Amino acid sequence: MACSASACQSNCYKTQQEEEEDVKDNNNTNSFAANISSSNNNNSNSGLCLKCKANKPISSNSDGGDDARFCIDCFRGNLFGKFRFAVNSNAMIAPTDNVLVAFSGGPSSRVALQFVHEMHSKAQKNFDACRDRSLPVFGVGVAFVDESSVYSVPSNETDKVIGDVRLIVENLAPPSKELYIVPIESVYSSDSGDGRVRLKKLLDAVSDATGREDLLLHLRMLALQKVASQNGYNRLLLGSCVSRIACHVLSATVKGQGYSLPADVQYVDARWEIPVVLPLRDCLAKELTMLCRLDGLKTVELIRSPCTGINGLVSSFVTLLQEENPSRECTIMRTAGKLIPFHFNKIEEIDDSNVLLATRRRQKRYNLKSNESFSSESFCFICNSPLSRSDLLSLKNLESHKTSSVCCSSCQFQILPQDPSSVNELYTLLPEQLFARAKHDNLDHYSALREQIQDCLLSEGEDET
Numbered sequence: 023m024a025c026s027a028s029a030c031q032s033n034c035y036k037t038q039q040e041e042e043e044d045v046k047d048n049n050n051t052n053s054f055a056a057n058i059s060s061s062n063n064n065n066s067n068s069g070l071c072l073k074c075k076a077n078k079p080i081s082s083n084s085d086g087g088d089d090a091r092f093c094i095d096c097f098r099g100n101l102f103g104k105f106r107f108a109v110n111s112n113a114m115i116a117p118t119d120n121v122l123v124a125f126s127g128g129p130s131s132r133v134a135l136q137f138v139h140e141m142h143s144k145a146q147k148n149f150d151a152c153r154d155r156s157l158p159v160f161g162v163g164v165a166f167v168d169e170s171s172v173y174s175v176p177s178n179e180t181d182k183v184i185g186d187v188r189l190i191v192e193n194l195a196p197p198s199k200e201l202y203i204v205p206i207e208s209v210y211s212s213d214s215g216d217g218r219v220r221l222k223k224l225l226d227a228v229s230d231a232t233g234r235e236d237l238l239l240h241l242r243m244l245a246l247q248k249v250a251s252q253n254g255y256n257r258l259l260l261g262s263c264v265s266r267i268a269c270h271v272l273s274a275t276v277k278g279q280g281y282s283l284p285a286d287v288q289y290v291d292a293r294w295e296i297p298v299v300l301p302l303r304d305c306l307a308k309e310l311t312m313l314c315r316l317d318g319l320k321t322v323e324l325i326r327s328p329c330t331g332i333n334g335l336v337s338s339f340v341t342l343l344q345e346e347n348p349s350r351e352c353t354i355m356r357t358a359g360k361l362i363p364f365h366f367n368k369i370e371e372i373d374d375s376n377v378l379l380a381t382r383r384r385q386k387r388y389n390l391k392s393n394e395s396f397s398s399e400s401f402c403f404i405c406n407s408p409l410s411r412s413d414l415l416s417l418k419n420l421e422s423h424k425t426s427s428v429c430c431s432s433c434q435f436q437i438l439p440q441d442p443s444s445v446n447e448l449y450t451l452l453p454e455q456l457f458a459r460a461k462h463d464n465l466d467h468y469s470a471l472r473e474q475i476q477d478c479l480l481s482e483g484e485d486e487t
């Protein structure tokens with residue numbers, strides 16, 4: 023039997039009450055952070071950390087940043103508190119889970135890796151201290167997507183980056199974590215010829231700079247999903263932070279992805295074979311970079327070109343907004359957060375006797391109710407966005423299209439060539455996995471959907487007007 027918190031002194035798992043206190047604590051921390059600017063003036067005079075009121079703040083500059091308000095411990099505690107709250111209240115990681123952390127080498131995913139590692143170490147300590155070791159400790163692995171083939175980087179530079187990534191993962195305290203170096207061209211099956219050449223041809227076939235970047239982003243996710251699935255992971259953890267998501271909100275708006283946007287801004291995204299979780303959704307890029315600096319967390323220079331096109335424009339626009347008012351990114355995120363999420367924006371409820379009752383209860387309480395979410399059964403075969411009715415109606419005749427190759431309007435405009443003959447050529451360059459996934463996702467729902475929109479479809483020979 024599992025040891026219950028009341029009987030075991032090793033604090034293996036917290037009681038329901040303690041969990042609630044934790045959550046309350048954290049809410050206080052969050053609202054505390056939000057209210058700081060108003061109380062800043064009163065407290066700055068004392069020259070002490072606003073939270074503990076005992077230690078000196080990290081720095082004495084007067085730009086109103088976190089380093090001027092918090093001491094190191096409170097700053098770190100506040101950030102970890104946001105992470106832990108996101109993980110716990112969305113049931114992101116259960117004791118039986120196997121979590122793959124996507125590590126790009128940048129500050130956000132470096133902090134994500136560190137926090138998961140700390141959580142893992144603590145769970146392991148509790149496990150070791152507990153006499154009855156019936157409860158498992160979740161597993162952790164790390165994946166790094168090597169995109170050097172896309173950017174034609176000299177091999178010695180790539181080797182250095184990969185060496186640095188290895189060092190970072192090896193230097194985390196034991197137990198050691200499996201590291202997967204995933205070449206981006208691994209999205210192609212090994213028997214489909216030279217993946218590097220095919221990938222290069224594919225990207226060259228997309229003339230729009232924004233489309234190329236977006237396609238690469240989708241391929242990166244495909245590569246991560248593949249490595250997670252092949253190695254027995256059941257969660258993919260990304261380091262996406264507020265700043266990153268705020269940029270996505272604006273660029274998605276510009277690209278006409280309004281319908282699918284709510285799916286991308288939640289803590290959990292289970293439309294994928296391996297559900298994706300975003301525990302740093304409430305942290306700012308600036309905070310995460312600062313933590314890396316303060317704690318000496320080594321990061322790696324990314325092998326990526328700077329964004330161009332819509333993504334680049336939006337990113338510099340958000341940076342400008344943020345300079346003018348440091349809460350802009352959070353405001354964008356909160357606004358988008360009001361959109362109704364989809365049914366897949368939650369972890370399926372666990373029905374496993376291994377999982378503690380407290381975890382299950384917590385899950386029930388914080389998870390979305392079905393009447394508070396949208397359901398969508400068809401997905402874009404390129405980017406996996408849920409498709410709206412109008413996306414489907416825009417296909418003049420549903421049956422003339424292969425059911426596995428229906429795509430959203432954004433992919434249609436940004437990625438697919440305008441000339442129909444080039445479209446077919448591009449299709450031959452796309453990874454087979456995309457078509458397989460779409461077939462699996464869409465096929466069952468297609469006939470039902472066709473029936474649903476029957477009246478709006480044009481029959482053979484019927485004119486559009």
Ligand SMILES: [Zn+2]
Nearest residue numbers: 071074093096
């Ligand atoms: Zn403090």
Ligand SMILES: [Zn+2]
Nearest residue numbers: 402405430433
């Ligand atoms: Zn799409």
